[in-house]
Amino acid sequence: MIQTLAGPTTTNYLDYLRGRFGLNTNQLTDSLFVENNRLYCQDLDLLQISKEFGSPLEIGFTPLVTRQVHKMQGYFASAFRRKGYRSKFTYAYASKAAQYEDLIRTALQAGAHYETSSPMDLQMARLHWKAGNLPSDRMILTNGFKTSAYVQNIMQMRREGFKNIIPIIESAGEVAPFANSPFDFEVGLRLQVDRSILPYGDFSRVTSRFGVAQADIQAVAARIAATPNLKLVMFHSMIDTQCVDRENWVKALLISFRNYCELKLVHPTLRAFNFGGGMPVPYSLDFDFDYQAFADELTEGIMHLCAEYGIDHPEIIGEFGRYTAAAYGFDFYKVVVAKPSHDPDVAWYVIDGSLMSSLPDTWALKQQFIVLPLNGYDKPFKKAWISGLTCDSDDVYRSGEPDDTVMLPDVDYFEDGEELVIGVFMTGAYQDMLSGIGGVHHCLLPEPGELVIEAAPNGRGYTYTRSVPTQSLDAMASLLGYHKYLSYLGNHGESADGGEKAVEVGGEMITLAGAPMAARRNNRARNFIRNLGTVGRGRKQRPLAAGS
Secondary structure (H helix, E strand, O other): OEEOOOOOEEOOHHHHHHHHHOOOOOEOOOOEEEEOOEEEEOOEEHHHHHHHHOOOEEEEEOHHHHHHHHHHHHHHHHHHHHHOOOOOEEEEEEHHHOOOHHHHHHHHHOOOEEEEOOHHHHHHHHHHHHOOOOOOOOOEEEOOOOOHHHHHHHHHHHHOOOOOEEEEEOOHHHHHHHHOOOOOEEEEEEEOOEOOOOOOHHHHHOEOOOOEOHHHHHHHHHHHHOOOOEEEEEEEOOOOOOOOOHHHHHHHHHHHHHHHHHHHHHOOOOOEEEOOOOOOOOOOOOOOOOHHHHHHHHHHHHHHHHHHHOOOOOEEEEEEOHHHHHHHEEEEEEEEEEEEOOOOOEEEEEEOOOHHHHOHHHHHOOOOOEEEEOEOOOOOEEEEEEEOOOOOOOOEOOOOOOOOOEEEEOHHHOOOOOOOEEEEEOOOOOHHHHHOOOOOOHHHOOOOEEEEEEEOOOOOOEEEEEEEOOOOHHHHHHHOOOHHHHHHHOOOOOOOOOOEEEEEEOOEEEEEEOOOHHHHHHHHHHHHHHHHHOOOOOOOOOOOOOOO
């Protein structure tokens, strides 16, 4: 018998997970479950996808974006209904988390509004508007420092007819460009959050370069109110990121909301409280955050303060970047080398990619993700250190355990020809945006292949809307100035299948035409950008397997 971390004896990896995380079924998260000793995401057989498309492989699964938007909308709708809240909730996608067209289009289709943070970010919103993905009655909330390029892009959208764009004022100097414009603007005002106004828990350490200082906010609001073409409609206050301390997060937001109330008494045009981002996501199987309780407590606290000040209930707005995008992404890696370490109880599992290149937060922030095998749930298990293929000693996964190991199936018990494939989940937010797409990476390891899976338009099965093979020699060499030497290598072209591939997903055979990596990316981008020349369905959960 093999000993688990917690102490009791178990026989296989699935039993270990059940004991370690107190699971009573094969359901590991709200979307991941085990059936026939393989891991599924909703009704996707992840091991089958890995076999068909190879590894390393990055997956984008848009039905999980729809689910996230609808769930948060549902939490606030329930809170408003039960508590008698007399206004509305607005969900905005904070697009800096991940800029993929399919992800943002899906969020917009689910009812999200748009939040931007830079000039080019706003141009992506403009593309979605031109393409018909972003309705004109949705808001674009423009956060971030208003450089001249950013202001010019905001003005451009107004000239082209998009009126529902709301600049969020970060400092007093940002008022003038909009005051001097020929357009009327509804604007927001952001409070600078720091330890002077947040005494609660971990939030007492928070300091921010964004927003107007509390001592100056009334003066800036008065300046906006005195400008004929500007109307103050929104108060913005973001506390922190990944706010797992629900009780103290709500307390901090209500401190900020009291500032809203004080402003509302002087500026009756104010109508919306934007609590920014910070909604936490599960980076472990034992994640415990009650989203419904958060919506209930924030709603109740705002109602209490509105009654105290004698003001109307405001529209509540949240900006959800990580919360929207994290579940969308997961990465697959094959264990290509398993070797002993100095500790007889721990093995090195070397994967066919680079963690520090593909998942930079694992290296920079020691961020943990959900790490699960796609197969081997019936096998014995052991501790492993997961490392990438680079020559860098930092290219290892820091699990957060005291010894930084991850418990995984023991490959010594695999049959000949059977390979362990590891999935890293909740990677959709920030990782690609930080590591870059299409560039060169450490030790010249090629970028993983990419596959985007969307719900089929007919409501049955899925379609693949982007498939990019592993980065080729041509792509990397040309970026480094070696294009003039490539003829020396003979047949060195793009590493594409050049044919067609049929894959069964969700009970349907899907045919995918192969095409060179650059051509697929560029053709898709060109088709979308042409719009500048002119002005998910919910998934049914697959039944769980009986027993293990």
